[in-house]
Amino acid sequence: MTWRVGTVAAVHDETRTARTLALDVPDWPGHLAGQHVDVRLTAPDGYQAARSYSIASAAGDTKRIEITVERLNDGEVSPYLTGDVASGDQLELRGPIGGWFVWRPQQTEPIQLIAGGSGLVPLMAMLRTRAAATDPAPFRLLYSVREPDAILYAGELRALEAANGIAITYAYTRVAPPDWPRQAARVDAALIAQAAWPVDRSPTCYVCGPTPFVESIATLLTAAGHPSDRIRTERFGATGDLR
């Protein structure tokens, strides 16, 4: 897998802490929903840092991809990508990477998406890919966020729900809206039972977010009776350099 050069075409702030970068990559080979890229930055003194970011844009044979980056205050790479980077800047990219945490429109079974915070990003690629598909399978999304202001792609999610026959359940973990029926709390067995596809629909579940969130959700899904081979996971984290 070779490193390619991407040029920042546009930046868009999704929330106070998350920004989407649109990247033009002339030799991009296309990608599937759920795949990610490794992004490598090289400082003038030669120091390199690399991080993985999920592709947010829909699958396809395209030369422009989007990634959404969450700023970690003590991060090494994300403050640059969410702050200083501007149109015309160049980044090194490797990818697309990953063949397991992927949704293809040919899949016919119901799909359960479960996102923790910025874990929504690869699942959004799946939702966007589904929106362009003919007669796709039914989807449900359970989206765990700290508070309403932290919701990524808020308007687009509302539009997808209104137009496309997908059901979205928001779970607020710190601050819920004033008239919200459920008090701020983590996702629990009761919410899974209420919001997720039942086991007898044989869904494939895609769970993405920080490692503790993913482990908690996978345990809840297994306890509810979902077979482990129908649960696909991707763990994010504030980590060190991978390359």
Added chain:
Amino acid sequence: MTSDTDDYLDGNAAAGELGAIFAADITAAQGVCAHCGAMRRFADAHVFVQAPGFVARCAHCEHVLLRFVRSGTRIMIDARGLSCLVFQAG
């Protein structure tokens, strides 16, 4: 045996580096742990980033499946913790 802390990623995070070695997608491959015999998707392995490389551990017993280190232009892989890796060909 489980991790005491949740400071690990998973096989998806190692796939970019392993893509320098394996032409086929490693995340969908099924790996058999040489220690406990568990057969799991490599995507589910617990990956601990330790620059300049990483360690992948069995999600069931936490024994090391694979170590990956870059040294200059060389890549060193110790895969003795995997008794088998099953890829889907084609």
